[in-house]
Amino acid sequence: MWQIFDEARLGHIHVNARPGDAAETVMTRDDFAQAAAEISSWTGYCPTPLHHLPELAAALELGEVLFKDEGPRFGLGSFKALGGAYAGLLVLQRELSLRLDRPVSTHEIRDGSLSAEIAQITLTSATDGNHGRSLAWGARMVGAPCRIYIHKEVSEGRAQAMRDLGAEVVRVLADYDESVRVTRKESEENGWFVVSDTSWEGYTQTPRDVMAGYGVMLDEIAATLHDRPTHLFVQAGVGGLAAAITARLVQKMGRGTRYVVVEPELAACMFASASSGIATAVPVEEETLMAGLSCGEPSPVAWEVLREEVEDFVTVPESLVGPAMRLAARPLGSDPAIAAGESAVCGLAALIAAARQPTLRKALGLNERSRVLLIGSEGVTDADIYAQIVRTP
Template identity: 60%
Template sequence: MQTQFISVFAAANIQHVAGAPHAGRAAFEVLSEQDFDRAVGEITSWQGYAATPLVSLAGLADQIGVGRIDYKHEGPRFGLGSFKALGGAYAAMRVLQRELTARLGHEVSLSDIRDGRYSAECAQITLVSATDGNHGRSLAWGCQRVGAPCRIYIHAEVSEGRAEAMRALGADVVRISGDYDASVDLAKSEAAANGWFVVSDTSWPGYSEPPRDVMAGYGVMTREACDAMAKPPTHVFLQGGVGGLAASVAAALRQYYGADAPRVIIVEPELAACLYESAQSGTATTVAIAEETIMAGLSCGEPSEMAWQILHEEAADFLTIPDSIVAPTVRLLARRYTGDPLVEAGESAVAGLAALIAARQSPDLSQALGLDGASRVLLIGSEGVTDPDIFAAIMAEAEAEHV
């Protein structure tokens, strides 16, 4: 990488607060091994299932001075472009399974729902959620597969391209004027008023089963990554958001590797840092979002209570990053600046990678995070190009790195 390019990361303002990781049972009890096993068994049986690639970024690792970087690229997942395909669709089936079992008075299996045996009954059950784009696309896809109506709430800053992708999957998309948290509130209130069922990736008091299923679905991704690595990573950088992705991966890594599980580092936009603030206060903390980040999937002000239970025990570090290093990281992967395989990634996918590059430009931050030339880093590339217009704009930007 050229000096001008690296200077973008060296100048970035990265905020760091240490977590308080401690031995606990959240990684086994909030999300059990049985939760993950059931999700893996179901999802890997779906038509079109294939493990997504674990891309070795050896050139970049050499450039920034770490031993290894493995990037789990979720762009190809079920043709939906993101890891969310694993969560929303699976949680939708679990909601339908519980509701149909209650209505019909006998156990209904996921395979019966998948095979269309209850398509008429599914057509009478409306599933709803709020989304920044990817979770809603997964839910719409899952509903379309089994014939259930789907209603998705999006906030003002969700791109029209992402809205159209959900409509193309049969969803009724409702745009509001507020932010993501306002769309969550509206989804909850309208569902309660109409007898619909919320399939959310965030939990709140009295609402936990669908978010648990969403996080269990994400475990497919983590298990694929673990099975593909010869040695456990020493570090994993995980995007924040409401915390569901990070908590799922952290729990699955703890269950898989035990005491050899990697150091968990949470990365958030400085404009939406609810987990960072939670780490500072020691309890799940909501923040107001005054300005939207380019990382649309991470623009969340209220953490999931369930996810925080896991992260409070498992996460060693919390970082915030500025938007200024996001587009350069997208271009780094897409233009193969370090000679590594081409990866076309969305804005939210590269948060962990951007933070890693920036951290290695600071000896003090590298020391604080325990990063050195022997570090083996796992990154979750959570989305591919889920909005072609935004990706095209990033690639066309006048680049400060002059390459």
């Protein structure tokens, strides 16, 4: 089982972070607190599990391995349920306040009293699947029309999940980054409102709102931990998840954790950004199996946090995805079985390989006292793909 991790070639770059105030200012403590107060009031809210994996930790000669399992989140299968729906709600709040010339509360939007007005506001986004599913769910919750753009490699199962939530799904026959551009263009032409998890020049508020929603995960983690983790291995697509978890961990527990941002080697825009020192796009010439991480253009807002707080950037090959998913599903000894999707195991795969390879283990400061936190960002978001990967020997 271990051989494939022992032989895997991971990319690693170590940079000298220059701590500033981005962890406090990109998303403020009030931003995170307001998001937590709103999201925790929704029907069906429940903290997701933080699994302890002592058998895996022992096998890797680490002190502790913790896995935040976002599979059960609101029945939507991923952490994205915290971001898209929340940010969409705030887009509606701002627009309705302008149209009605008075402050509008989120409660008014959710209680149905403004349904006629909401029905005139279309929310849109590009997605690899999970963010769009969250936005579609949030739009259905309040009665807003929703139009979701997907790229050519998004599975039909994920597309149908969004249709089942009432969204109109439009497939763009190109990659994710092109689907973002098409979303922006058509939304501008039609007066629709983009709810994106990535930022661009002149468009930063909504991505910040998305990331504020993600902070709920870290609040739940911090409520159960007595000691700060020594390491956080967190995956990056455009960077929003990594930036949100990093910023909130700094706010809640102070500095001292070593942050390791992990990406597929096929879509390593954060790795390129760390190498160049500025937010840098890379071409996605082949789609990664980790569909939610197939992003070639980093979010500038997310990069503000990551460039100040993260020193280690790692890339993982496709060959590790299946073995990591199967290990989660069929764990060592008494460790809990976890139904973790393709994107969820990016950090897990990197940790296993790094812990077992002496050079990388030393470079990342891993040892028998390390307490490592992993973010399991999704569960089974496409049942057919999951079953095919997990049942493969």
